Amino acid sequence: MRMTLPDHAGSALGARSAGSLLTSRALRWVALLAFSFLWLAGVGKRTGAQTSGEEYRVKAAFIFHFAQLVDWPPEKPPGTDHSLILCTLGEDPFQGMLEGTVAGKAIGNRILRIRHLGEPQEMQACQIVFLGRAQSKRIPMLVATLHNAPVLTVGETAGFLDAGGMIDFLLEDNKLRFEVNLEAAESADLKIGSRLLVLAQRVVGESHGK
Numbered sequence: 524m525r526m527t528l529p530d531h532a533g534s535a536l537g538a539r540s541a542g543s544l545l546t547s548r549a550l551r552w553v554a555l556l557a558f559s560f561l562w563l564a565g566v567g568k569r570t571g572a573q574t575s576g577e578e579y580r581v582k583a584a585f586i587f588h589f590a591q592l593v594d595w596p597p598e599k600p601p602g603t604d605h606s607l608i609l610c611t612l613g614e615d616p617f618q619g620m621l622e623g624t625v626a627g628k629a630i631g632n633r634i635l636r637i638r639h640l641g642e643p644q645e646m647q648a649c650q651i652v653f654l655g656r657a658q659s660k661r662i663p664m665l666v667a668t669l670h671n672a673p674v675l676t677v678g679e680t681a682g683f684l685d686a687g688g689m690i691d692f693l694l695e696d697n698k699l700r701f702e703v704n705l706e707a708a709e710s711a712d713l714k715i716g717s718r719l720l721v722l723a724q725r726v727v728g729e730s731h732g733k
Contacts, residue, residue: 579617580624581699582692586653586677587625589690590635592716593708595650596673607633610649612640612665613657643668651675654688662686671711684727689713693724700724 590607607630609621621637628635638649643665646652652674654665659680666676666687676688683691684704689711693700706728708715720726 579620583620583624590630592719593675594714596712605633606636608636608638608649609651610638610640611653615639616655649674654678656680673712
């Protein structure tokens, strides 16, 4: 005999399944965060090349999860290929690691693509821009170049948030952490998810977003 569930029971199961999915995603994100702490704990004991490689491998994974927890405004131009473009400027600090670890992965209904830019003017075509240490002296100018465009800026230098950057990596006691400038993101019409804000070491303008 075939059994059917009452409508309210089916709805409850559907809600429970959705809740389980969200919980699973949250647990994976927390696990990544905890794993990065353990992984980088031994970085200081290894060679400089190993240190750099491991640090940027973890940063690549973090940026992928940042992209999952940020909402961009709907695209206005027709004919988009549904790509989400992650860009670096100048010499690639990831040394090809982005192509090997996150390129081609899905973010919602979009596919993550990698571009390495030579000129700051090209950043307008990106959804995410990583500005590495080599750009530290130009950070204020580079961030200003975007003029509140819907581009998530991610950096790794002191003062990045003060210059208007949105997410800044910190390496404290060989543990990778990050800070968020919520005001800068909101000014660019980007919505940063609450799970990302909870895991941030510091949030600038948090009361403004409530």
